[in-house]
Amino acid sequence: MILTGHSTSAYLQELFCPYENKNISVNRPRVWCKRDAQDENCCTGFSFQQGVNVLEQGNIAVKDDGKSFTVSVKTLTQGDGVYWCGFMTEDKIIVKLAEDYFTDTPFNFAWSILRWILFILLPVITISTHIYTNKKHGDTKTT
Template sequence: MRSLILILLFAVGSCKAVYWQKLTCPYELHHGSLQRVWCRQSSTDCCIGLKFSKSAHLADGGKLKVTQGSDSFTVAVLEPSHGEGVHWCGVLSKNGTIIKLAEGYIHSSSGSYIWSLARWLLLPLLPMVTIFTNVYLRKDSGAL
């Protein structure tokens, strides 16, 4: 019983719920050296976002993880900094226009936020459950 409580205490104190949403962006070989673009669609032909280099592994303060493939790159999003909605990945052409490679709906991940609050509510309850269980078990064993 005590080991179960210790495991639960450890889990509540150290677990972090993380949900990465991914979008794969295939490109033609002649686009391989161009800067990458990640943005949220603001109108039919426009978007708001950021650009990053081919060699970048993290972007937007670590909220984006970029994995480079031979003919594509994948953007994994923890939390969209420009808000939820339709997001584009693309490359920035020589004349400064965005060549859209893929799009997908990215939503805010409230699950990790809910878990981060819930674990702090559960953390004080676990010692109280431990104490109550020990007192209750001792009371029952003394009655026999």
């Protein structure tokens, strides 16, 4: 048997960056950066021109429809954290369009959803158990 090709699996995260109502020239460089943990007004990353579709050796893909651009991330080279997308002004100031927490491991993403489900289920199970226990003990009591 001869096999050709290969298969890969990646954990893809996306950040939607709308700009149609921001009065910003669409020709300005776009920005993708990680927020600084020490100074929430700063970030570390890079800028890129409109028309660039692949960044970081294929780990980041950019789609632009003229009203927004979407950054799709397979692997975070800077690690977990809050990432921004935006535009760079002529004065080298970043105009932030959106931000979100990105993680390099799918477990963290699954846990972020699972913990809310557990948060809701725990009180429901506790109350149900309490009601069931009281009902069962109430049936066996005689006066």
